[in-house]
Amino acid sequence: MSFNDLKKFLLPQLDIQTLANREFKAKNLKDISDEYVKGFLNDLNKVIKESVTTEDQIDTLVNNILGNIFEFHAYPLRIRLNITGEPYVTAIPDYLVDWEDINELVVEDKQLRNAALIPSKGYGEAQLAAELLACGSENMRELALRKSDVMSDQIIFGVRVISTYFTFYKAVISAKYFNELDLHLPLKESVVIQRWPENEHPKAGLNILKPDERLEALGAFAGIRKYIVNKWN
Template sequence: MEQTKSSRSSRSKNLQGPESLSNSAFLFNTRDVSALKARFCSTTSADDVIPDKTVDIPQEYVLPDIDRAVLNRADLDISRLSTNDYVRAFIHILHKIVKHAKLDIGTGDSLTDSLVADLIYNVLAFSQWPLKVELHPTMKLFIGHVILPAKAEFAISNKYYYLLFVEDKYLTNVRPDFDYGEPQILAEMLACGEENLQRACKTYTMNMFVVRVISTYVTFYRATIHKEYWDELGNGCPRRQSLTIFRWPGNSSNPFLGFDLADPNGRRTVLESLCKIRQYILDSLFFTIPLKV
């Protein structure tokens, strides 16, 4: 039976204390993660996060001889690294980040924005029809009668949202005492999922991906958010249902242990993984949201 937002909101008598949550996605912390019965889980298996798809990757961006040491050279002649101007532009951004980013004081500029935008628009063509890139979409997360605002940086969709890009230009914001900012990932993921429910006019089970870019380091996240979890959020903080968000690479929540775009092996892994996620989103166009799940 289809379940609209009005029917979810009408069950407010079963609220389970969502008033105790932070007032926005930006302020989410470990207490909020616990209240929503969610957890982040490291995995050593790419299969837990990255879809099993056969893809071709843009090999010209791998550049096996260009590593962090090369990118850190002041005399690096980028014009000689490739005959492809798009590749030169990408490496130029990496060169500037490696030269200027200081992990202890933060970069303080828009270099990470430029890197993520270049990946999305030029390297991997996430903006190419039938996909759509939304820049800083404003969303709302409904938990019982409480409405929490959220704003993602980049969201990739066809009809529904599937992928978020999250980045932080200021590396000092990404500290252990803030759980490296992962609670905000949970809130933005749920807010995007809530938007999907609004568009579908019912609750259903969905897969959501997040790609996190901190300086040149990339971490991938994936969660399967079940219909039953959404149904409980309609009442308030869940009591029975829970949510696991898988993190890859599987080491810790420290983003500086992710795949490094300044390293050729890291670049290859990131490019291949993003191509597989892109293919997953494209393939989803051929399926409709089930009426019953």
């Protein structure tokens, strides 16, 4: 999806007060004909109204963004939900996007009152970091099955969704890190995880209730998808 395509989600006339209104109905937006946009707005309104006590609506919003808007479940991309029973993934993300079994994108979502969103737990970032590393380890095992003498550096993306706040991450994991990890806890090599926006606090993320920040967040998803597709093609 191009930047121009994303502009249909900008909708500056729909401010926070409008989207948070309990009487909001997407079907009443007669000037919007795109059903994907209406579906997105409907999900967003549900998150605002109900995410204080449950994560179900956030899950629905994230699933819509990944699967419908950006087609992360169009072959060879695939979305795995709440993976369990995987022998090499011990940290379990809410959503995992892979390209023919190679993990590319981890998404973790929570509502604002989640008990994990405290400074001592890095506002959920410690969990996300563990998931990124676990997915990198799983990738190494999968690649070794395909070609045992190949070890490559990896880039895995992550997204933390807290209600309507989106924070993006890029983990750079070197092959040397896993080589050292096979011997002992890494002393020389390290993993670099970049965060955008830079502040770790949940409410410092891009708030998709705000038109400009909504466009930035959706643009980030588009950029991640483009990177993954270009990498494998």
